[in-house]
Amino acid sequence: MFMDWLNKKKESIESKKSIFNNIPDGLWVKCPQCNQIIYSKDWLENYKVCIKCGFHSQLNFYERIALLTDEGSFKETDENIISFDILGFHDTKPYSQRLMEAQLETNLKEAVITGLASIEKIPVNLIVMDFRFIGGSMGSVVGEKVTRAIERSIDMKLPLISVIASGGARMQEGLISLFQMAKTSSAIARLDKEKILYICILTHPSTAGVLASFGSLGDVIIAEPGALIGFAGPRVIEQTIKQKLPAGFQKAEFVLQHGMIDAVVERKKLKSTVALLLRLLWRKK
Amino acid sequence: MKRSLSPWERILLARHPQRPTFLTYLPELFDDFIELHGDRYFGDDPAIIAGFGFFDGESVAIIGQEKGQNVQEKIKRNFGMPHPEGYRKALRIMKLAEKFNIPIFSFIDTPGAYPGIGAEERGQAMAIAVNLKEMSLLRVPIIVTVLSEGGSGGALGIGVGDYILMLENAYYSVISPEGCASILFRDSSKAPEAASALKITAEDLFKLKLIDEIIPEPEEGAHTNPSETADNIKKALKRIYKNLKAKPIEVLLKERYEKLRNYGKFLEEVRK
Numbered sequence: 001m002f003m004d005w006l007n008k009k010k011e012s013i014e015s016k017k018s019i020f021n022n023i024p025d026g027l028w029v030k031c032p033q034c035n036q037i038i039y040s041k042d043w044l045e046n047y048k049v050c051i052k053c054g055f056h057s058q059l060n061f062y063e064r065i066a067l068l069t070d071e072g073s074f075k076e077t078d079e080n081i082i083s084f085d086i087l088g089f090h091d092t093k094p095y096s097q098r099l100m101e102a103q104l105e106t107n108l109k110e111a112v113i114t115g116l117a118s119i120e121k122i123p124v125n126l127i128v129m130d131f132r133f134i135g136g137s138m139g140s141v142v143g144e145k146v147t148r149a150i151e152r153s154i155d156m157k158l159p160l161i162s163v164i165a166s167g168g169a170r171m172q173e174g175l176i177s178l179f180q181m182a183k184t185s186s187a188i189a190r191l192d193k194e195k196i197l198y199i200c201i202l203t204h205p206s207t208a209g210v211l212a213s214f215g216s217l218g219d220v221i222i223a224e225p226g227a228l229i230g231f232a233g234p235r236v237i238e239q240t241i242k243q244k245l246p247a248g249f250q251k252a253e254f255v256l257q258h259g260m261i262d263a264v265v266e267r268k269k270l271k272s273t274v275a276l277l278l279r280l281l282w283r284k285k
Numbered sequence: 286m287k288r289s290l291s292p293w294e295r296i297l298l299a300r301h302p303q304r305p306t307f308l309t310y311l312p313e314l315f316d317d318f319i320e321l322h323g324d325r326y327f328g329d330d331p332a333i334i335a336g337f338g339f340f341d342g343e344s345v346a347i348i349g350q351e352k353g354q355n356v357q358e359k360i361k362r363n364f365g366m367p368h369p370e371g372y373r374k375a376l377r378i379m380k381l382a383e384k385f386n387i388p389i390f391s392f393i394d395t396p397g398a399y400p401g402i403g404a405e406e407r408g409q410a411m412a413i414a415v416n417l418k419e420m421s422l423l424r425v426p427i428i429v430t431v432l433s434e435g436g437s438g439g440a441l442g443i444g445v446g447d448y449i450l451m452l453e454n455a456y457y458s459v460i461s462p463e464g465c466a467s468i469l470f471r472d473s474s475k476a477p478e479a480a481s482a483l484k485i486t487a488e489d490l491f492k493l494k495l496i497d498e499i500i501p502e503p504e505e506g507a508h509t510n511p512s513e514t515a516d517n518i519k520k521a522l523k524r525i526y527k528n529l530k531a532k533p534i535e536v537l538l539k540e541r542y543e544k545l546r547n548y549g550k551f552l553e554e555v556r557k
């Protein structure tokens with residue numbers, strides 16, 4: 001079975017050292033924003049942030065875990081929930097084929113991975129999205145894994161941290177995907193009632209159905225510099241209002257200026273910032 | 286026996302220029318309606334109408350998306366596409382209803398939440414998210430009726446409840462068929478195919494257990510006989526409200542959460 005193969009193939013979560021230091025010699029990276037040529041070693045050691053212009057490149061799940069959690073502390077939960085083609089959806093290719101291709105490309109089973117970990121020795125419950133998997137879209141499995149993670153935070157009294165990277169709902173699952181917004185938000189309502197801390201980390205991009213549900217319901221919302229954060233996509237807005245959008249529109253700094261998030265934090269300081277929030281709001285010492 | 290319509294034909298009926306809107310049904314369903322305006326933060330959104338009235342002699346809160354029935358009205362109502370202040374006004378009125386133990390009747394008819402600069406600046410996504418969260422906990426019955434267009438998050442933003450009804454020719458979708466066609470099919474003229482693939486008709490959604498009931502329309506669509514349609518809506522709402530009212534609030538909330546909790550289909554591998 002494909003899934004068995006995937007289970008075997010999926011490497012254990014690598015240490016920060018091997019993820020951000022293990023690069024072949026002599027490779028160079030070109031910054032997509034300023035075109036600066038950067039030595040791969042410097043690029044990776046700076047967590048894929050351009051040393052010249054500060055452009056934050058997207059991180060995959062493995063890199064995100066290495067960046068954010070204490071080495072070796074991550075333990076995946078609910079890894080056995082997998083998607084199937086509920087509606088028999090076929091656009092330019094069948095949904096089942098899209099799923100399999102995404103699994104092959106990412107070594108992940110779905111667009112979200114949940115698990116327990118520690119951040120500067122404080123135990124936390126994590127929800128991490130990976131944009132490479134069908135645009136980080138939320139269908140039944142993402143909704144279910146997120147909901148179970150929220151319920152686990154309630155049961156274990158563990159602060160919840162979500163790292164968002166999503167284009168929105170998984171269209172291939174139709175209205176079922178839209179209703180995952182209500183499902184996850186109602187679980188957050190219960191988390192809130194139980195007074196469990198919830199921190200959202202918005203990365204590029206955090207949009208549509210995921211932002212309009214559990215992705216923006218944190219007690220504290222922080223974002224990475226330059227991340228696109230919005231309900232509607234910029235192209236849809238341009239087509240609707242028939243005018244060009246102002247520079248920086250829907251970027252993290254713009255959203256901060258309009259009072260919708262608490263802080264923009266550069267990647268280098270992300271872990272220590274989250275740890276500080278945990279110490280101030282949760283451990284209180 | 287009615288001829289069965291294709292999903293696309295139903296969408297054309299749902300968007301028919303003469304199709305009744307929320308304001309057509311409002312006086313037929315409720316007495317002494319008083320509209321309450323504004324979100325108390327920024328403004329009043331004419332795309333969502335909110336207030337209180339009597340339903341069958343009982344006080345109820347009424348939330349409805351309104352698209353407008355002529356050119357001026359459509360412009361005033363922004364074609365039924367709400368801004369964040371519409372969702373915040375709706376929540377304000379729903380919280381007021383909860384405070385005085387008054388049930389909530391919500392009516393959906395929107396192509397979607399408005400994709401515009403101001404809407405983004407004022408937190409469209411956040412406004413919708415907060416409604417989803419708060420509506421799941423409101424300690425009064427909530428009955429949701431999709432009248433014509435259930436346009437994605439813009440519809441869901443007033444659409445969390447205990448019982449969801451749809452008019453026979455209404456549709457409810459994660460994305461417009463046109464949007465889906467241009468993104469996934471890479472051809473915006475394939476909207477009819479996208480409409481079929483997305484399973485967005487009342488009949489499909491009832492089969493998928495995403496809605497609870499279909500309200501019948503007159504043979505050629507709601508616009509051919511608005512008062513008959515209103516009668517059908519009223520009959521259904523009366524029966525459902527009677528059932529929901531009889532439930533203790535804790536039971537109602539538990540059932541609401543279970544309903545939300547169970548949305549979704551997936552496989553779970555069992556490890557030997």
Ligand SMILES: [Zn+2]
Nearest residue numbers: 031034050053
């Ligand atoms: Zn650069």
